[in-house]
Amino acid sequence: MIVDSAKIFVSSGKGGNGCLSFRREKYIAKGGPDGGDGGNGGSVILHASPDVETLLDFAGRHHWRAAKGQPGMGKNMHGKAADDLTINLPVGTLVFNDDTGELIIDLTEEGQTYVIAKGGKGGRGNDRFKTPTNQVPTEWEPGGEPEEFNIRLELKLIADIGLVGKPNAGKSTFLSAVSDATPKIADYPFTTLTPQLGIAAITGNRHLVIADIPGLIAGAHEGTGLGHQFLRHVERTRLLLHIIEIEPTDNSDPIDNYHTIRKELDAYSEILGEKPEVLALSKLDLLGTEEDQQVAIELIQDHLGSDRKIFPISSATGQGTEVLLEECWRILKDSRDRDKKGWGRDDEIDTFEKEQNDKSSEQQDD
Numbered sequence: 250m251i252v253d254s255a256k257i258f259v260s261s262g263k264g265g266n267g268c269l270s271f272r273r274e275k276y277i278a279k280g281g282p283d284g285g286d287g288g289n290g291g292s293v294i295l296h297a298s299p300d301v302e303t304l305l306d307f308a309g310r311h312h313w314r315a316a317k318g319q320p321g322m323g324k325n326m327h328g329k330a331a332d333d334l335t336i337n338l339p340v341g342t343l344v345f346n347d348d349t350g351e352l353i354i355d356l357t358e359e360g361q362t363y364v365i366a367k368g369g370k371g372g373r374g375n376d377r378f379k380t381p382t383n384q385v386p387t388e389w390e391p392g393g394e395p396e397e398f399n400i401r402l403e404l405k406l407i408a409d410i411g412l413v414g415k416p417n418a419g420k421s422t423f424l425s426a427v428s429d430a431t432p433k434i435a436d437y438p439f440t441t442l443t444p445q446l447g448i449a450a451i452t453g454n455r456h457l458v459i460a461d462i463p464g465l466i467a468g469a470h471e472g473t474g475l476g477h478q479f480l481r482h483v484e485r486t487r488l489l490l491h492i493i494e495i496e497p498t499d500n501s502d503p504i505d506n507y508h509t510i511r512k513e514l515d516a517y518s519e520i521l522g523e524k525p526e527v528l529a530l531s532k533l534d535l536l537g538t539e540e541d542q543q544v545a546i547e548l549i550q551d552h553l554g555s556d557r558k559i560f561p562i563s564s565a566t567g568q569g570t571e572v573l574l575e576e577c578w579r580i581l582k583d584s585r586d587r588d589k590k591g592w593g594r595d596d597e598i599d600t601f602e603k604e605q606n607d608k609s610s611e612q613q614d615d
């Protein structure tokens with residue numbers, strides 16, 4: 250299963266103490282009790298927000314504490330209740346008690362909230378202990394204790410991009426080059442046996458979630474090889490990143506390889522066949538000189554036609570990977586703009602565009 254996870258500590262606020270106080274009035278030796286109640290401590294609330302897509306933000310912040318309630322005061326003044334602390338989580342986050350392993354809540358619905366740590370109740374002031382027989386109570390209550398939990402957050406991610414290509418094409422190597430994922434890599438086919446997911450960060454605080462699946466071979470749509478059962482994962486992505494080995498180690502022809510995979514995708518389902526596709530030529534560094542590289546790229550580019558732009562990359566040197574991710578971002582954004590259905594990165598897109606606009610207007614001012 251493809252998961253993104255984080256561990257955090259949540260703590261609600263302690264309730265404010267009740268107050269012990271008596272009125273002081275001129276000419277009255279001891280006035281009645283007037284100690285006010287303490288305010289409630291803040292609760293920690295989990296909220297399934299459509300604006301959060303991954304658990305990445307939790308890597309940098311472990312403690313989430315709500316504030317304390319203020320203590321009660323004399324003259325029957327109540328302490329102020331503390332604000333609740335809301336933690337925005339992606340829809341689909343599973344929340345576990347990290348000490349017991351027990352599932353606390355599954356945040357499945359957008360807007361769903363759950364009080365994970367309830368704020369301590371404010372303590373009562375001595376005024377509340379007044380009875381007909383006890384007009385000068387000296388009792389007061391301390392504020393309620395906070396609740397604290399170590400929790401583990403888990404999110405089943407849906408990838409933006411699905412990596413497709415023949416076995417050994419360099420899919421897993423690409424994923425490990427652009428994200429923190431550590432997929433198994435080896436120089437034999439079918440190294441990847443189960444899907445792996447990675448989050449690639451690009452400039453401007455933007456992210457792309459990429460799924461690596463086992464390599465595809467002819468007949469994959471009918472179940473040959475390993476890739477078939479994972480194609481339905483890829484069906485849920487928004488973009489295919491098709492990786493073609495520039496000079497296949499098995500001496501096969503890159504163009505034939507491209508068509509083999511295309512045939513399988515088209516045969517598997519209409520959804521997959523029609524998904525936007527970006528082409529990358531991998532292992533560029535294996536071709537000696539820049540000239541050799543250019544010849545190989547042009548050969549393939551000519552065959553596929555100039556309307557199918559291909560992106561040469563080397564996951565070994567990092568060459569071309571940034572440009573490739575930018576292209577993926579652009580296509581995903583275009584597809585969002587076209588179908589207006591939104592995309593998980595909507596917030597990132599808006600912030601990024603605003604920053605770009607601010608920058609260009611600053612430059613114009615100079």
Ligand SMILES: Nc1nc2c(ncn2[C@@H]2O[C@H](COP(=O)(O)OP(=O)(O)OP(=O)(O)O)[C@@H](O)[C@H]2O)c(=O)[nH]1
Pocket residue numbers: 414415416417418419420421422423433434435436437438439440441442462463464465531532533534535562563564565566
């Ligand atoms: N020199 C060089 N070698 C690469 C590059 N990318 C991948 N390789 C090598 O190619 C071989 C296959 O890479 P993988 O990333 O495992 O290929 P894959 O497409 O995930 O293969 P499967 O999981 O079997 O489908 C490994 O030996 C990698 O080290 C690259 O950019 N440059």
Ligand SMILES: [Mg+2]
Pocket residue numbers: 420421422432433434440441461462463464
């Ligand atoms: Mg692999």
